[in-house]
Amino acid sequence: MNRREAIRQLGVGAALPVIGDLTFAELLEVGRGVRSGLGRPETAVLLALTERQAMTVASLAEIIIPRTDTPGATDVGVTTFIDRIVAEWYTDEERGRFEAGLAALDARARQLFGVEFLQAGSAEQEILASELDQELQAAIQRDRERPSGQGSRARDLFFYQMKRLTLTGYFTSEVAMTEVLGYRIVPGAYQPCIPLDP
Amino acid sequence: MSRSLTISAAGRARRQTHDAIVVGSGMTGGWAAKELTEKGLDTLVLEAGPEVVPERDFSEHVPPWQMPYRGLGDRAALEREQAIQSTCYACDELGRSFFVNDLENPYVQEKPFLWIRGRQVGGKSIMWARHSYRLSDLDFEANAREGVGIDWPIRYADLEPWYDYVEAFAGISGMAEGLAHLPDSRFFPPMPLNCVELHTRERLMQAFGGGRVLTIGRQAIITRDHNGRRACHYCGPCERGCITRSYFSSVNATLPAARETGRLTLRPGSVVHSVIHDPATGRATGVRVIDRETQEAIEFFGRIVILGASALESTRILLNSATAEAPDGLANSSGALGHYLMDHHMGNGAVGRFDGWENEFYSGRRPTGFYLARFRNVDERHPDYLRGFAYQGSAYRAGWNRGVAEPGFGAEYKERISRPGPWELSFYGFGEMLPRYENQVSLDPEAVDAWGIPVLRIDCEWGDNERAMMPDMRSSAAEMLVAAGARDVRVTQEDNPPGLTIHEMGTARMGRDPATSVLNGNNQCWDVPNLFVVDGACMTSSANQNPSLTYMALTARACDYAVERLRRNEL
Ligand SMILES: Cc1cc2nc3c(=O)[nH]c(=O)nc-3n(C[C@H](O)[C@H](O)[C@H](O)COP(=O)(O)OP(=O)(O)OC[C@H]3O[C@@H](n4cnc5c(N)ncnc54)[C@H](O)[C@@H]3O)c2cc1C
Numbered sequence: 227m228n229r230r231e232a233i234r235q236l237g238v239g240a241a242l243p244v245i246g247d248l249t250f251a252e253l254l255e256v257g258r259g260v261r262s263g264l265g266r267p268e269t270a271v272l273l274a275l276t277e278r279q280a281m282t283v284a285s286l287a288e289i290i291i292p293r294t295d296t297p298g299a300t301d302v303g304v305t306t307f308i309d310r311i312v313a314e315w316y317t318d319e320e321r322g323r324f325e326a327g328l329a330a331l332d333a334r335a336r337q338l339f340g341v342e343f344l345q346a347g348s349a350e351q352e353i354l355a356s357e358l359d360q361e362l363q364a365a366i367q368r369d370r371e372r373p374s375g376q377g378s379r380a381r382d383l384f385f386y387q388m389k390r391l392t393l394t395g396y397f398t399s400e401v402a403m404t405e406v407l408g409y410r411i412v413p414g415a416y417q418p419c420i421p422l423d424p
Numbered sequence: 425m426s427r428s429l430t431i432s433a434a435g436r437a438r439r440q441t442h443d444a445i446v447v448g449s450g451m452t453g454g455w456a457a458k459e460l461t462e463k464g465l466d467t468l469v470l471e472a473g474p475e476v477v478p479e480r481d482f483s484e485h486v487p488p489w490q491m492p493y494r495g496l497g498d499r500a501a502l503e504r505e506q507a508i509q510s511t512c513y514a515c516d517e518l519g520r521s522f523f524v525n526d527l528e529n530p531y532v533q534e535k536p537f538l539w540i541r542g543r544q545v546g547g548k549s550i551m552w553a554r555h556s557y558r559l560s561d562l563d564f565e566a567n568a569r570e571g572v573g574i575d576w577p578i579r580y581a582d583l584e585p586w587y588d589y590v591e592a593f594a595g596i597s598g599m600a601e602g603l604a605h606l607p608d609s610r611f612f613p614p615m616p617l618n619c620v621e622l623h624t625r626e627r628l629m630q631a632f633g634g635g636r637v638l639t640i641g642r643q644a645i646i647t648r649d650h651n652g653r654r655a656c657h658y659c660g661p662c663e664r665g666c667i668t669r670s671y672f673s674s675v676n677a678t679l680p681a682a683r684e685t686g687r688l689t690l691r692p693g694s695v696v697h698s699v700i701h702d703p704a705t706g707r708a709t710g711v712r713v714i715d716r717e718t719q720e721a722i723e724f725f726g727r728i729v730i731l732g733a734s735a736l737e738s739t740r741i742l743l744n745s746a747t748a749e750a751p752d753g754l755a756n757s758s759g760a761l762g763h764y765l766m767d768h769h770m771g772n773g774a775v776g777r778f779d780g781w782e783n784e785f786y787s788g789r790r791p792t793g794f795y796l797a798r799f800r801n802v803d804e805r806h807p808d809y810l811r812g813f814a815y816q817g818s819a820y821r822a823g824w825n826r827g828v829a830e831p832g833f834g835a836e837y838k839e840r841i842s843r844p845g846p847w848e849l850s851f852y853g854f855g856e857m858l859p860r861y862e863n864q865v866s867l868d869p870e871a872v873d874a875w876g877i878p879v880l881r882i883d884c885e886w887g888d889n890e891r892a893m894m895p896d897m898r899s900s901a902a903e904m905l906v907a908a909g910a911r912d913v914r915v916t917q918e919d920n921p922p923g924l925t926i927h928e929m930g931t932a933r934m935g936r937d938p939a940t941s942v943l944n945g946n947n948q949c950w951d952v953p954n955l956f957v958v959d960g961a962c963m964t965s966s967a968n969q970n971p972s973l974t975y976m977a978l979t980a981r982a983c984d985y986a987v988e989r990l991r992r993n994e995l
Contacts, residue, residue: 290833296842307494315499355833363831380829390828393841397824398488398495406842407824411485416658416788419619422844423783 274313274321275305279328282343283308286331287392289355296406299396307395320387327384331358358385429697429712431721442468442689443990445711445726447696447741450547451972452732452959452979454674455590457682457690459983460730465990466687468724470694470713472733473543476550476675482665483518491517511924512540514551514663522551522663528874534883536921539736539928545692547734548926549673549972551663554644555795555816556596557969558587562605562802567965570810573764573859576964577936577945580607586977593681594672594976595650598642606797606969613647614640615656618786620778620819620847621794624908628796631907636799641792641816644672644973653677660789671791693717695875698745699729699754699955707995708754708955711741714875728954728986728995732979735960736765736865739931740880742942742957743867755932755949761942762866764859764930765884766966771918772894773815774901775850776910785821785844793818796851796904798968800896809892813855813968815901821845849910851901855893856968857886857922859930884922927971929960947982954995958982 272280287299287308299305312321331354335343339350346354365380380386396402403409443465446456453469460467488495497517502510509515509523524541531539542548561580568575584607591610599614617625617640625638645656653676654668662671669676682688693716700710700723710725731738739762745754753761793816800812822845830841863884871879898915905913922928935941938950943962949955958979960971967974989995 291838292835294835294838298838311493311496315493315496352834359831359833366829386828389833393824393827394494394496400487400489403487403489409487411487411659413658413788416615416786416790418616418786418790419622419784420787421783422785 273309275309278344279325280305280309282328282331283388285344285351286355286388287395289351290389290392291396297401299392302396302399302401304392304395304399307399308391311391323382324384324387327387330384355385358383359389362386362389429721431712431723440468441710441725442466443726444468444728444730444986445470445724446730446732447711447738448472448547448731448733448959449545449674449679449690449692450542450732450734450959451549451552451674452734452975453547453730454549454678454682455976455979456730456732456958456983457674457688458678459980460987461682461685461687463983463987464687465987467682467689468726469682469688469690470696470711470724471545471690471692472695472716473545473547473692474716475692476545478665478667478669478675481521482667483521484659484661484664484666486518486664493517508538509540511538512926514553515540519551519661519664530871530873531879532868532871532881534881535885537882537884538921538923539880539882540923540926541734541737545679545690546673546675550665550675552673552926552972553970554662554671555792555970556591556594556598556609556642556644556973557795557814558607558609559583559967559969559974560605560607563965563967563969566811566967567859572810573965574933574935574937574940577934577941582945583974583977583981586981587973590973590976590980593651594644594677594973595646595653596642596644596973597640597647599639601637601639601797603637603797605802609642609973611642612650615643615645615647615790615792616640617794618819619781619784620849623778624819624849624904625794627908628904631904632799636904637797638794639797641795643792645670645791651677656791658788658790660791662791694722695877696733696741697721697875697877698741699731699952700725701745701747701750701754701952703747703749706952708952714877716875719875728956728990730983730986731955731957731961732959735929735931735963736880736882738957738959738961739865740867740877742932743865744878750951755942755951755955757951758938758940758942760933760935760940762931763861763864764933765863765865765882765922765928766857766859766930766963767884767922768857768925768927768966768968769855769886769890769894769920769922770853770925771920772853772855772897772901772916773817773851774898774905774913774915775848776902776905776908776913778819778847778849778908778910781847800893800900806896808896809889810858811856811889811893811968813853813893813897815851815853815897817849817851819847819849821847849905849908850916851904852916853894853897853901854925854968854970855890855897857966858889859933859965860887863887863922863930865931882923886922927960927966929963929966929971932957932961933964934962935964946985947978948985953989954986956982956986 284305287304291299332342362385444460444467446469449471457469508526515523524543564576567573596609597612600608628636648655656670695714697712708729713722743753796815798812798814827841865880867878868881932942934943947956
């Protein structure tokens, strides 16, 4: 299957192949193909991340929020959002931590699997994400046990940044808000107690 | 002493005289404009900020995906231009356009004080959270009963008809509870409590013998159509405006009514510098204005002057109106001007989780939560402190935001956090602050704002009584959560400095004696009979209720009095 073919198939909702095989521009095209006409037009111009970094971010975001019967992170252009936040919203210190986190991810991939993150297979990538998440959860637990006001550690972790940005980018996108969360701009009424699953 | 101001020839040529001048077009200025024009006065409203055009400036229906930062805000711009304003939750990505630029509007914090301001037509009535509660004689009698500060010159009976009056126009939704110390308003139909709130209400009724009443927040939002305004459609972000005019603001309600009379002249971009005072007659003759755009100084003249520029801005104008005869500020023969600054202390409470109701949810974004009425020092005397507090809060199911702290990723994780999380219920306390002479504002001898007007130095801190109340606000909230059957109960504490509650008041208090107060019981300056201060500066004590409804009632009452006196030529 060549690249064009992969993209085309993605566009009609086939299972996701290893995203690391696509360039960033192609990744964006995946999102566009699925969601043409919805949301803000995505641009392939990166503001902060290198193309490589953007592809790593896209792969990780898709691991966190994959496409299922509803769209995934890449479908709704989460990478473009993360790039903008890293470029314009993050402090220098936060940007530095984010970029160092991406580099550390590659280093860990090389150490464990002998290849960089993007070249690793999806099972290997998930193992790496699992490790990062376990470290994050342990840090969150430590934060909870410490008296407040002592400076949170969990927030300093790359995977905290990554998870927060992915969730924010995903759940504030038009597609996720309307299709996944059932958001309506004008609900018209407030119903105080209704069954969640009718 | 006021800096001398040169009025340009053009400014003099445009000399205008009106029946009444109102300074400010926010919550209180809007009411003054409506009342005075409807009573036949040709009224000039001078507003420091720009015009607000709902079709252009309201943004409540802009969804997150159309915001460049998806609601996180332009952080760099906020930090640069609105470092103080953005400590308020409503000063966010879009809402920030209704908050002042801190660089143009500096002030000096002798002690930490967050001064949150809106400078545009409508003032803070655009961003307010619309909670509206009457005061009662428990509040109006408190100072006299306890020997704190000075006695209020009015009682609930004086204000009751005016609460009725402003409520009939503004529209307050809520539920009648028959509490003597939190009198019911003339309610529009209440917004409903959700199932966990209803459960908690009932549990508290049982556990505390009716002494802890959890009711729906009383909101200046109409729940059925009224006066050409439409019933609320539950879109959520009211602080960014309301194109259907469902909630009460000057822009949505009072200014259109004033305009309708044909007697309103609204001049945006008019930064009032000082009141012009004629020592020969002892009367105010008008005000000096700096044009916001041209920086030109202009004078306007009127038979009465009403200050409604917000508590601290009105006091700032009076301080800046000092003359040889009144060297410490106009209307300040008592020396009370600038003193007895108050706010409410907020942020002490508790939160807990509720098992059950797993298949229960709600739809629509209800623009209020519940209110738990004051229960301390109502019938019994608390050993540690005077006065009391109330809580706002709500029961809700956590959204996707909780996902960062939840383990996992992938399909199962996505499915899990796309669904509502467990039920939580939180109590968030608002407590009364006692008036103290030391809590004060004064003019800085040097620093000026972007229009060359001296800035305020604010010197204010919580006192012993407030600090003694805070632990009880936490433990009482926790106690109620336990009584309602919550688990994982955690107390919460924010340690906010004064100001952030945005209920700043006092500094030109009402009283019965010209020797100890700035205003009489009709918001009229003792020293200058045709000068009125109708905003929160007039407050003699703070009570613990959100104050704006009381400001509205006081403003309507003061305007009624002023017009009557004017007719009888007694001003
Ligand atoms: C986020 C938020 C939530 C709030 N929630 C509540 C709530 O739930 N319940 C409640 O009761 N209150 C609430 N408040 C407070 C409420 O907004 C104020 O009590 C109310 O607006 C005060 O009315 P005001 O007329 O005194 O001042 P404002 O509404 O601020 O109006 C003052 C006007 O005067 C103008 N002005 C100032 N200086 C000058 C000058 N020198 N010359 C000319 N014009 C001038 C300003 O530009 C402004 O338009 C909230 C406020 C905020 C910001």
